Amino acid sequence: MASPLQPRPYRALVRAFLLSxxxxxxxGEATGSRPGALIAPxxxxxxxxxxxxxLLCLALFVRTxxxxxxxxxxxxxxxxxxxxxxxxxxxAALDPADRAVLGWRPLTPRTYAAARGTTLLGYVAxxxxxxTVLPATxxxxxxxxxxxxxxxxxxxxxxxxxxxxxxVLLLHLGLGAGxxxxxxRTALAWLQIVGxxxxxxxxxxxxxxxxxxxxxxxYAPPRWFAxxxxxxxxxxxxxxSQIPSAAGPTLGAAVxxxxxxxxxxxxxxxxxxxxxxxxxxxxxxxxxxxxAGTLARGRLQRALVRGLGRQGYAAFWLATVMLSxxxxxxxxxxxxxxxxxxxxxxxxxxxxxxxxxxxxxxxALRALPVATVGLLASALPSLLHNAMYTRDHAAAWRLRSAPxxxxxxxxxxxxSAVLLLVGVPSAVAVGAVGLARWGAPxxxxxxxxxxxxxxxxxxEAVLPTVVRDVPLSRSPxxxxxxxxxxxxxxxxxxxxxxxxxLASAAAGRPATLAVGCALLVVAGVVLRRRGRAALDRAxxxxxx
Amino acid sequence: MTxxxxxxxxxxxxxxxxxxxxxxLLGAAILGLIVGRHPGFFRGTQxxxxxxxxxxxxxxxxxxxxxxxxxxxxxxxxxAVRAVFLAxxxxxxxxxxxxxxxxxxxxRARIVGLVAxxxxxxLTAALSQLADxxxxxxxxxxxxxxxxxLGVEAPDIVPAAxxxxxxxxxxxxxx
Numbered sequence: 001m002a003s004p005l006q007p008r009p010y011r012a013l014v015r016a017f018l019l020s021x022x023x024x025x026x027x028g029e030a031t032g033s034r035p036g037a038l039i040a041p042x043x044x045x046x047x048x049x050x051x052x053x054x055l056l057c058l059a060l061f062v063r064t065x066x067x068x069x070x071x072x073x074x075x076x077x078x079x080x081x082x083x084x085x086x087x088x089x090x091x092a093a094l095d096p097a098d099r100a101v102l103g104w105r106p107l108t109p110r111t112y113a114a115a116r117g118t119t120l121l122g123y124v125a126x127x128x129x130x131x132t133v134l135p136a137t138x139x140x141x142x143x144x145x146x147x148x149x150x151x152x153x154x155x156x157x158x159x160x161x162x163x164x165x166x167x168v169l170l171l172h173l174g175l176g177a178g179x180x181x182x183x184x185r186t187a188l189a190w191l192q193i194v195g196x197x198x199x200x201x202x203x204x205x206x207x208x209x210x211x212x213x214x215x216x217x218x219y220a221p222p223r224w225f226a227x228x229x230x231x232x233x234x235x236x237x238x239x240x241s242q243i244p245s246a247a248g249p250t251l252g253a254a255v256x257x258x259x260x261x262x263x264x265x266x267x268x269x270x271x272x273x274x275x276x277x278x279x280x281x282x283x284x285x286x287x288x289x290x291x292a293g294t295l296a297r298g299r300l301q302r303a304l305v306r307g308l309g310r311q312g313y314a315a316f317w318l319a320t321v322m323l324s325x326x327x328x329x330x331x332x333x334x335x336x337x338x339x340x341x342x343x344x345x346x347x348x349x350x351x352x353x354x355x356x357x358x359x360x361x362x363x364a365l366r367a368l369p370v371a372t373v374g375l376l377a378s379a380l381p382s383l384l385h386n387a388m389y390t391r392d393h394a395a396a397w398r399l400r401s402a403p404x405x406x407x408x409x410x411x412x413x414x415x416s417a418v419l420l421l422v423g424v425p426s427a428v429a430v431g432a433v434g435l436a437r438w439g440a441p442x443x444x445x446x447x448x449x450x451x452x453x454x455x456x457x458x459x460e461a462v463l464p465t466v467v468r469d470v471p472l473s474r475s476p477x478x479x480x481x482x483x484x485x486x487x488x489x490x491x492x493x494x495x496x497x498x499x500x501x502l503a504s505a506a507a508g509r510p511a512t513l514a515v516g517c518a519l520l521v522v523a524g525v526v527l528r529r530r531g532r533a534a535l536d537r538a539x540x541x542x543x544x
Numbered sequence: 545m546t547x548x549x550x551x552x553x554x555x556x557x558x559x560x561x562x563x564x565x566x567x568x569l570l571g572a573a574i575l576g577l578i579v580g581r582h583p584g585f586f587r588g589t590q591x592x593x594x595x596x597x598x599x600x601x602x603x604x605x606x607x608x609x610x611x612x613x614x615x616x617x618x619x620x621x622x623x624a625v626r627a628v629f630l631a632x633x634x635x636x637x638x639x640x641x642x643x644x645x646x647x648x649x650x651x652r653a654r655i656v657g658l659v660a661x662x663x664x665x666x667l668t669a670a671l672s673q674l675a676d677x678x679x680x681x682x683x684x685x686x687x688x689x690x691x692x693x694l695g696v697e698a699p700d701i702v703p704a705a706x707x708x709x710x711x712x713x714x715x716x717x718x719x
Binding site: 042053062136 | 552555556558561562565568569572579580581582586600641642645646677681682683
């Protein structure tokens with residue numbers, strides 16, 4: 001016989017789980033909200049999702065057909081619900097700590113499962129509603145949308161939301177992809193922020209843009225967009241809004257697929273709930289992975305020691321370990337790159353990411369690739385500044401008390417780590433996007449290398465003004481992410497944009513570009529030498 | 545200024561946070577209804593025009609002819625346009641689509657008139673698809689423009705109800 005449902009424990013558990021979901025810190029960094037803040041992180045997430053949805057609706061409203069409007073909004077809804085459930089999976093669906101906290105209490109498994117199910121469904125419902133309410137109401141006013149728009153769009157959105165949530169359960173519990181999803185949690189938590197930034201940048205570009213790229217894209221979307229299930233659903237919603245029966249087959253299939261996914265995902269989850277959640281498939285990411293090992297073990301390490309000096313390599317090693325281990329540090333550092341990423345996405349979506357090294361490219365289409373380099377460079381002061389702060393700052397006494405002969409090497413080691421872990425992947429990403437967009441491998445490689453040289457030069461230029469203490473030696477506090485770095489940020493962006501602009505102006509003259517690059521390298525070496533004395537003074541002053 | 549203790553206590557409870565979320569969703573619904581009732585206003589904020597860069601897909605020698613076709617001066621000879629379109633059919637289709645979707649009313653009228661004059665089957669098919677699209681999104685202006693070029697009667701498009709609604713008219717957009 002099935003265990004009975006206990007009403008009072010059920011209500012208490014729902015309240016406790018609800019509080020835990022609202023205050024969970026999966027979105028803590030992305031919302032800047034702490035567990036005790038007046039506005040809970042999840043409430044901020046709802047506000048961010050509504051903002052993203054509003055910007056998308058305003059961008060597409062009466063510019064595109066109702067079918068494209070519905071398809072784009074449903075796609076964003078599906079991706080966002082997927083990300084939201086993946087980010088809060090351990091708080092909303094299956095918390096391994098439940099067994100220790102609740103296992104000894106007189107709770108029936110059915111009560112526990114009902115409470116967990118209620119809060120999980122509530123979580124998915126609120127996230128889905130945040131992404132449905134605006135497209136449903138705004139879309140009803142589209143030319144060509146019929147009177148059945150609101151109920152049909154609502155039904156389609158619920159199918160997409162439930163399907164996306166069930167897919168996360170399936171990946172976590174059925175397909176053993178829990179570790180991968182857990183590893184992506186930090187990145188997924190920033191998804192709606194990136195969406196809002198793309199909307200803001202793209203929106204203001206659209207107001208100035210008179211090329212009608214969006215209309216043309218929406219009229220004849222690429223094959224990958226047409227192949228998405230949300231596109232078929234969007235077509236059905238648009239057709240059904242005039243004649244409801246036209247939406248029947250597609251919407252019916254969507255309901256069936258969603259219910260099947262929910263049944264499978266829910267069944268897997270219920271099996272775990274019956275044991276009060278002893279989870280084995282996906283443990284949380286190891287927070288304290290031991291940073292064991294000695295310095296300079298391999299050939300690469302020895303080369304780095306020779307290049308950076310022993311103190312420099314120590315700082316490089318510490319910074320790489322902390323950037324990969326300290327999620328808080330990573331969370332403070334990554335947002336600085338969001339504007340650069342947003343510029344690339346906007347350029348791609350609006351078709352304004354032209355080849356800056358092709359003389360035939362109109363100036364207007366070179367602006368975004370050039371601006372991307374400036375925006376990436378403007379992130380460097382913030383990244384270096386944030387590397388001063390870590391929750392493990394107390395361990396910095398080792399660096400402070402070590403007999404350092406060249407303290408400036410600490411700053412250079414830190415810069416190398418930031419350039420290697422952030423600068424190189426960013427430049428390669430810019431080059432890869434360029435390669436795909438421009439179809440000119442030579443230009444893509446040259447732009448990648450040029451971006452790297454500019455980033456390295458900018459890092460050397462801002463280093464003495466930003467690094468005023470031993471790396472990783474300060475306690476993080478509210479507001480430190482911005483700190484007193486406005487001037488270096490503006491300087492870095494201006495310098496990098498100027499250099500990238502000059503490189504673009506010299507397009508078609510490889511010799512000029514090569515000489516320019518060589519001059520930049522020389523300038524970097526000079527800047528490093530000139531900054532060394534200032535850094536030695538600053539870092540020596542911060543040591544006993 | 546700190547809010548009163550009673551408000552703070554209420555906001556810290558799950559009920560208070562859910563109330564905030566509910567209020568945000570309700571506010572969004574009201575905003576959505578307001579936006580949805582004014583499509584004319586949002587269409588009116590656009591000032592589209594086919595830019596010169598849209599011609600970059602064509603060889604430099606052919607661009608002046610097409611610039612004349614999209615510009616304000618005298619229309620080029622249909623035979624010259626036909627020669628360009630025949631030599632570069634896929635680019636021509638792209639240009640016609642872009643001009644019809646995102647051109648000023650003058651550019652739309654000129655390009656549709658030229659396509660009708662050059663009488664190339666592939667471009668006529670493109671116009672036919674555009675007419676279907678215009679009917680689907682309720683763009684009466686484009687439908688009225690395409691109907692004579694295709695030799696059909698313009699569909700009777702009824703605008704959605706509400707203030708500021710209805711498909712764009714020539715006056716809504718930049719000439």
